[in-house]
Amino acid sequence: MGSLTTVPRAAKAEDPAWIRWTLTAVAVLLLTVLVIVPVVSVFVEAFADGWTAYWDNLLGDPDTRSAMLLTAVVAPVAVACNVAFGVAAAWAIARFHFRGRTTLVTVIDLPFSVSPVVVGLMFVLLFGMQGFFGPWLRAHGVQILFTPIALILATTFVTVPFVAREMIPVMEAIGPDEELAALSLGANGWQIFVRVTLPNVKWGLIYGVLLCNARAMGEFGAVYVVGGRIAGETNTMPLQVDMLFQGFNSPAAFAIASVLTLLGLVTLALKTWVEGRKKDLTQSHEDAKVES
């Protein structure tokens, strides 16, 4: 906490006004050129030929419709898997001591550092015809590569760390006191989790879900490799953007891109809002600890 007497800051420890204004102007200009103008241009390009052309680009093409449907299936399934994983991992890591705990945290982070294209290659090496399980699967009539299942696997791999990484620090900050109290009052594991842990960590969990979902929806490299880019079958929205762009159908590519950008902006707004909630939550728990 800050000191009780606030000493007026020495004038010399502040930057002169001209430096402040120059640096601020440069930073604002950079963010405008790098981030704002690109986002605005997505919508301008998408609506360049008017509303009717926009809707036609978006809904008139059955391949594009199927891409949106596929993304709406693949991303939530990947997020659901990683929520289950993230909750389990956070419970094990933030509530217990065991050997290899730090190693486990590093392994959870691994997918962050693997190139998405390499992730795709790994699944090709597993399930492809020359791969480890490919011939066996083929003999049993199971096809994984170039199906939505491969898309889900690749997307889940790439987004493994998101929920766990958010949950672990939040659960560590909150501490086990309330759960121990519930246990001593006779609650069983499930009751402790649903009634005590979940309400406590919910903003951390939602935050993780938001980040995980944004990445899952936008995943490109990994699904590009495992999907085989069959229009109408294994093209997610980002892959459809690529296919239309390659086919010189820029307006349609930008129409789908505008939907993805809108989803990104909504994610960003929700994230900023949840961030405040999350901070309040961990802060109030820390205050409670100081008081007791």
Place this chain on the structure above:
Amino acid sequence: MAQVNRRVLPGFRLSLGFTLVYLTVLVLVPLAACLLTAASLPRDEFLKAVWTERARAAYALTFVAAFVAAGVSAVLGTLIAWVLVRYDFPLKKFFDAIVDLPFALPTAVAGLVFSNLYVPSGWFGRFLVPMGVEFAYSQAAIVLVMVFIGFPFVVRTLQPVLESLDHETEEAAAMLGAGRWQVFRRVIFPAILPGIVTGFALAFARALGEYGSVVFVSSNIPGKSEIAAVLIVNKLEEFKYVEATAVATVLLFASFLMLAVVNWLERWSRRWDR
């Protein structure tokens, strides 16, 4: 650390068991598949596949572009973080929030937009191209999208470091007669350097493996503007699995090395904390 040493709370075996099985099936088995495939290749065949002229050009371009982009990200990110932490200006919250946009925006969208902005008829291209600045489909465009996806790492690593800086040391230095630039160079910069380096390493690691945005903005010509990730995909499309795996192994080891460096940096920068 708030943890339970004696395993009083229930669910340890269940949660740890699920975590381990999940990670093994989803992450470790595919990783092993890649490394085993690479290891099972005859040595000279592997070395030949790793070190073709085309592959060498791809590594060089990937590493140089990622390094330059991470460097640019470090400079721009430091400046943006500094302004966001130290100064007040209108719409500050808005500008702070949009720093995360590259995390939320699909890379394909970023690639699509950046490929469109700098062509001669694009919003920036129509001013830049007459001035002789040809970004579109050049190697500079690769660096540009890598900066776009990389600079938020620097800003977000540095912001908490700058916020926790102690004003009193700066004041003491100023009282002792140090100029503002001296204070920055001798007092502030050494304190935030580990943060800058960590941000640099994160941006570099991310740029090394980037595919989605680069494939849109680059002309992807083998030996000239083809990065390693694009080379892997091209080899896969020709069903040349050996070469794809060989290049992927190099990329994989490079990113593991970066992961180790980032972990070490984080521990190093926290060495005075306790």
